[in-house]
Amino acid sequence: MARIKKNTVVALDYTVTDSDGIPVDEGQEPLSYLHGGYADIFPRIEAALEGKSAGESIIVHLQPAEAFGEYDADLVRIESVDAFNEPVEIGMQLEQTENGNDLVFTVTDVAEGKAVLDANHPLAGMVLVFEGTVLSVRPASEREIAAGKSMATVC
Secondary structure (H helix, E strand, O other), rough: EEOOOOOOOEEEEEEEEEEOEEEEOOOOOOOOEEEOOOOOOOHHHHHHHOOOOOOOOOEEEOOHHHOOOOOOOEEEEEEEEEHOOOOOOOOOOEEEEEEOOOEEEEEEEEEEEEEEEOOOOOOOOOOOEEEEEEEEEEEOOOOHHHHHOOOOOOO
């Protein structure tokens, strides 16, 4: 039976919850990734999967710094809705470049002629619990290794 090691493609059935058990990602589709430090999956999850084979499961608790980062109040802006060329609605996303970094701001609130824009990842600052079961493991193709990622949605 194949075991997870560097340059294998892994398919996982998974769920992600917050620390209170509230679903964050119910894993509607299996997750397929290239194992071996290619940044396809969080390092703590990859480390927990090392050596596992089909049918084995893991549970990994991820602190914010190990997942989507700490919440950064400096990534929140309040802008006048008059500054926009279109009506502003909660959930809209706007791209801006600041200090050479491309940021995507999400409108999180609109009130009294002002819009709150937040460039934090929606899961920033959250402790996450990743539960996964290995569905399959196979050797990666040369093409996948060269690309640094799995070419299959499910292996």
